[in-house]
Amino acid sequence: MSNFESAIPNELSWLYRGISEIFPNQADSQDANENLVQRLRKTDRPLRVKLGIDPTGADIHLGHSIPVRKLRAFQDAGHTAVLIIGDFTARIGDPTGKSDVRRQLSVDEVKYNAQTYLDQVRPILDFETPGRLEIRYNSEWLEPLGLAKILELLATMTVGQMLAKEGFAERYKQENPIYLHEFLYPLMQGYDSVAVQADVELGGTDQKFNIAVGRDLQRHFGQTPQFGLLTPILIGTDGVQKMSKSLNNYVGLRDEPLTMYQKLEGTKDNQVDSYFELLTDLALDELPTNPRDRQQLLAWTIVSHYHGKKAADEAKQGGAIPEFSLAAVTFPAKLFYILNASGLCESSGEARRQIQNGGVKLEGDRISTVDLTFDSPDSLNGKVLQVGKKKFVRLVP
């Protein structure tokens, strides 16, 4: 019937794998506006699948990769990934100056950060196949927006609806100030959907409100409203809290192969299943049963995805890296002394130079304080100390 139908697999497991919610979700409806599966089956053109990102320049971790992987799944099914770089929003920052997260960025910073982001997601997305990726900057349509149109956007919502949004509701109740411009951000994100005529928008579960605003605005402007597809929040390597750089329970997409492998090899038992589901394409009913084998397969699969099979194999071997006992060190001790004593550097002088030149990492984090001193071995035990790409020791008591 439709040209496109052949491209849609009967099996839609790729769509449903590891998601939290699709909305609207009238699963039994034949109406393609209420049922995403029907839309996928009936469409005669690639759907436009939107994912918005803030070019804040942060390292991306595996938690962030989840909606990007889902975007890839849509690409593989023949659809168009529309990646929206929120450059306009980033350049404005937070006009109150109260938020560090939203500090104003220059045009050059935004450009650099966007490139950094694209570099990191390059292993995930299909950048090659024609028509599968569209990269858009939202300044294209937000910059020329005038007061009349902005009033029109604002007029689509009431104060009550906005204050019902999670986050706003609590702040209002607790009498914490909500600045008026904050009400515009969901509308700006929603207007992005209008501008790119999105059929589907991907996001974490915390994006439900904003995606719903996009639906309302599309309806207002005479478009068919997009579907929202929400992906879960990933638990970090501690097995307890949301993966986050500030909690140091994260695996960065730019982590060195060995670091990445070692972090993932230690994935907590309660998270291994979910990591397989959310971060790999492996069939979940064909996984090894032995817990250690499962952790190693997980680590190898993800490392090979971001760094290739050779690096993954090496990292797996590297699991047996030499140990250095801190019992031989008198604390407090300078880092450069430990580098020398452990044999990673031939002298304290070389150790200092290596630190200075950015060649030294502790558990994957670069250390650049030449005179860094440790008062006791407590914060070092069990960690990997590394010089350059090839020299490692594991610090043990």
Place this chain on the structure above:
Amino acid sequence: MSNFESAIPNELSWLYRGISEIFPNQADSQDANENLVQRLRKTDRPLRVKLGIDPTGADIHLGHSIPVRKLRAFQDAGHTAVLIIGDFTARIGDPTGKSDVRRQLSVDEVKYNAQTYLDQVRPILDFETPGRLEIRYNSEWLEPLGLAKILELLATMTVGQMLAKEGFAERYKQENPIYLHEFLYPLMQGYDSVAVQADVELGGTDQKFNIAVGRDLQRHFGQTPQFGLLTPILIGTDGVQKMSKSLNNYVGLRDEPLTMYQKLEGTKDNQVDSYFELLTDLALDELPTNPRDRQQLLAWTIVSHYHGKKAADEAKQGGAIPEFSLAAVTFPAKLFYILNASGLCESSGEARRQIQNGGVKLEGDRISTVDLTFDSPDSLNGKVLQVGKKKFVRLVP
């Protein structure tokens, strides 16, 4: 000391006459930012005194004239009246389409309405003296406003501050929807003050919030905040309710001399003092004591202001206009029959033509329904029926 000081009369009774409030009002402060009298005394340039008007095309009545008269008083003291025509706001209207008051107007309608307004206030303001009047259209600065600047405006206020505004507070409490764009209107009005660098803004007592928003925005943009000068709301000719066209207790600036005179001659005793104070320049301690004399002086003074002394004299004579007794008419009765029976028209045919051509007024309101029928004399008794400019009768029982 300052060039301008000589233009400020020692006596500032013109400033204080008939106002509700000046804010800020640190009356004992020597700081010209806190005390308007000090500002007037110390300024070395004409102050910029803002009054904003909506070009909705409505007839202006004496209630509206109060802040315009105060604007004239500032002109006479050497200052610059800055009349802001809200053309941008009028052209947008209410994007929800829910408000009749804010229906969208075309550019031509706005232009026509603005001219209509200016025609009506011409007898009040000084249009002649160079430098005393500046007419500005707010599309000049609102049209080019981009999203970045609008976010900046919005970020100066919190939801809590906005919901504290009279009107919003009750609606929110009663769970009546408040649309988000409504929050922008006070900020747009406030930004007008920034754009014209207002030193003083005039308005009715219901404008206090908006004028205060203007102060905040001026401070935000590094300007000295304006003073707010609030004028009272005028009670209508019924002596009870706010003057308003819809309550039919108003005196329009375009009322014919006789109509205007007769309405004002009937000013209720409890309002005569306040009408003298707010609508004339007469010294309040030199008014006649006899109530009838006071009413006549009030009517004559105001009519002569808008129509000239000759018209006022004639209107005063016209008070003794011929009477026609409705006892001679059988009800229900057609209007054209009454016009003929009373002698205002020579035949029913002429009467019909006069109605058709717009030449017939009842108590000042033009009547254009040729077949208008009155069931009883009740709604006619005491009213003046008029054909053309010169033929009148008062209808009596």
